[in-house]
Amino acid sequence: MREQALAMGFDAVGFASAATSEAAKQGLTDFLAQGWHGDMGWMAETAERRADPRTLWPEARSVIVLAVNYGPAEDPMALLGHPARGSISVYARNRDYHDTLKRRLKRLARWLVEREGCRVKVFVDTAPVMEKPLAQAAGLGWQGKHTNLLSRELGNWLFLGSVFTDLELAPDAPEVDHCGSCRACLDACPTEAFPAPYKLDARRCISYLTIEHKGHIDRAFRVALGNRIYGCDDCLAVCPWNKFAQRSSEPDFLPRAELTAPRLADLAALDDASFRQVFSGSPIKRIGRDRFLRNVLIAIGNSGASELVTTLRPLLDDPSPLVRAMAVWALGRLDKVTFAEERCRRAAAENDPAVSAEWSSPDRESAGSVCAAADRSR
Template identity: 55%
Template sequence: MAADPRDFIRKRAAELGFSVCRFADVRDPWLAGERLKSFVESDYHGEMAWMETTLERRSHPNGMWEGAETAIVLGMNYGPDHDPRPELDEAANGYISVYARGDDYHEVIKGRLKILAGQIGARLGEEVKVFVDTAPLMEKPLAERSGMGWQGKHTNLLSRELGSWFFIGTILTTAKIEADKAEVQYCGSCRACLDACPTKAFPAPFQLDARRCLSYLTIEYGGVWPREFRSMTGNRIYGCDDCLAACPWNKFAQTAQETRLQAREALVSPKLADLLLLDDAAFRALFTKSPVKRIGRNRFIRNVLHAAGNSNDADLIAPVEGLLDDPDAVVRATAVWALKQLSPQNFETAKKEKLPTESEASVRSEWEA
């Protein structure tokens, strides 16, 4: 009797630091493609135009790779060593999403996946391809199909063993490997994640309007924010964990074992006063190897300015005023808003000097609001 290839793959996956390894049949039909189409047709994807342009390929794994037969879905835990929610009350400090406090998970996981995929290909004599959230592959539905977890009412994947805090990586292969049993949904009547959302980004359970999501706004959205969301962001400067952290299944969550995914001290509740002074070089140095680096200094400073405006901290008035002359128009516009929140008097004084010479429409509108 031939050995079950799953035994070898699971053993090697564990040795490489993965918390879980499951298998799914790629070719089975599913409803995920229709749900994605509805999401895009409702414009819930906002400025993420790539979701529309890759819709057909993204709708089913075989739309991207016709020859794929099996998905090997792997999870790596990144759980925090404490409940991060009290950090949201530290108005003078910024809140960075737990997943972004260590090294970029794309790099950490992709390296391990490549090692594992190479060993699988050599062992089975089949083609393999690796994916970590960077290609038109719907990994959460595949993970649900593999039995790793289920998509909760907040649309993120949940696990009875890992709670909310884990990354997903996928290996597609032409090898036909026996699939694991799909997971069922265990949310029941719970609404904790939906009620925790500060911007009410969920039109209904299992639906997300990304345009209202603070993770989307702080990371994917590039312009001056709609005014309604600026006070809602509190001190969140990169991402938002509220819906994840609220989930009762986190009682089973584990602290990250992979050293590179553990939080760096400098990225846990960093001082807003320090962040407002970052130029491009200092930004890159602080966030080296971090996923935060990919949004760039200007978008990050915009986010920090929202937090400063919400802080009621008079010590931040001077660094905010310093950004009224920033080369980036989005930063200048957001600095105007932040100054008005912190000190209406300083705002009126600065307006007399800045407004007459300001040519950018987005900045002028903030002075005139």
Template identity: 60%
Template sequence: MLRTVIQAAAVTANLNNLLQAEARKLGLDAIGVARIAPNDQQTTRLAQFLEQGRHGDMDWMESNADRRGDPRRLWPEAKSAIMVGQSYAPGSNPLDELKVRERGLVSVYAKGRDYHDVLKSKIKSLARAFAAASGADVKVFVDTAPLMEKPLAAKAGLGWQGKHTNLVSREHGSWLFLGAILTTADLEPNAAEVDHCGSCQRCLDVCPTKAFPAPYQLDARRCLAYLSIEHKGHIAPEFRVPMGNRVFGCDDCLAICPWNKFASAASELRFAARAETDNPPIAEFLALDDVSFRQRFAGTPVKRTGRNRIVRNALIAAGNSGDASLMPLITPLLDDASPLVRAMAVWAARRLLKEADVKALRQHHEPRERDGDVSAEWTRNLEGCAA
């Protein structure tokens, strides 16, 4: 009996060593193992988050809520979760770029190749090597299933969920992409990481829209990352000025974290910023039509948001820039097919022009036969309260 236990322990240790070695070969930055079990605390927190409507219009979170608290609902035979992390740490501080008002900011994670493609390819290779050595079944996930990856990563020792609700690593700061391999193998788990936030709350204080009702709680409806990427409707007037020159996402709460001082710039070259996504001039966003948008952002996370929402955001950035020289690009958007774009074109024009010039624009560009009461649409837009 004792011999059997010792042999089983040796096999498990060998498999864990194999995972570490393969992860290094693939250039992954962090790996750990967690046993799969229900997480009652996270399930309760998720239920409260949804009951309070803090998920906004991300209906997919609500439709799969019953499966998120327990990975066994995804796969009853799974016993272990192999959690991996890949750094995407930038070489400079994104907060510094908020001062360059003529440029439209793109979140660090979206400046290079779509991480879903890069990370999933690596994890599939890791999973194949592990399955061949262990004989166990495996399933790979990279933000593609109702799996609560951050709590699992914390349980596997990759970091802890900070007060901004994102994972924080002592080695990589707030800049880790996460992926998971669920397996039927019963592996020795790593020790869970403890919370090292202490009394610091810089991530809460820096948020321009006060999206954190309390430490470790997020109201997505006030989050500029959610509003600029996920939200499909008009962005409420109260959030437009705080958006500044952000066009896709917001990195403030991540970038301010003091643990980032230990993070080296990401070694994965495919995450490096491209010229077309590295905070290009706002003018370039305003000039995008559907074809040029798809061509410019092919293979990046920006493409999934779509042209209309990106131009909506760029118009808000234009309105906040104080640069009236952008008006020749804004004016044609007053007649855009998208009501999102038309509304923000009016808002931007009102921010950049004198009242007499805005009235002149209305005379030439107010739509005459569109969507019923067109005059009411223009008035709503002019008042900055398109809803």
């Protein structure tokens, strides 16, 4: 079975019993009790099934846990030094990995059913499965201090999937923690999203804020986002275990040129139709144009590039309050004089509270004096 999985293109495979450790269950309970899941209400709603694989499927006896490497060829953090370009998380620079892995998992599952006459179910993190604890139990790696799975053979860049079966399979020995005293991932986080080693407050995580969070991103985190417009790789990229990471050879995971270092000016010009076209087949498409432009406009506001004012100015009239609000914020960061002038023209007519709040900042006094001067000249 292991040989077959590797022959089908998986990079690591392990076996575990269909059970979750008490430590993993308690970790989930504590995470939810702290409210660290933020907007992700589905985590609380599915907690019972997530905590116990047999609640999800009572007939399950064993879990085959599989990993595919998506290691990048270059340091993904290098793009953070080019603020007029958008930084997209490595995993999202090409096809949606869910589709690629599910196809491969189904092939393995069919082979297993034909060979053993067993029953199976396949999962790729779209169901309430605690794949990282199962992967550690199956010996694939361990959950590091950043809570992600990492491997001594493959580093941090791993997609996980699983095949549940009613077969009784001998489990592999679980992997142990090899992080030692290192805290590189914790220190690298731009928003201090780790309240303690092995603990993540998703509400502060840039990946959560730019992908899962549906509303306005709190002002306290915007500058820290930098030019990260979809996800964040910092805690993964700095891990010393990446010295063993391998460059992915999977065509679906090799970066598309237009998603490797896209110009913020080009992204800000996307309407709904062009957004869908550019990100067809990409996981980015799932968050929709408005949330994506929210992220792009924060990056523009952080760019320091005053020439991008002409790019964001049309978005002050965007139908989406999510977009308008961040266009206002970005304008205030790049050009305070233009911000004040536009505030005089637009603020009183704005009917969305969040957008109005952005017009009230960051410099009311300066904006007010410009409006007063304009009134006197009329």
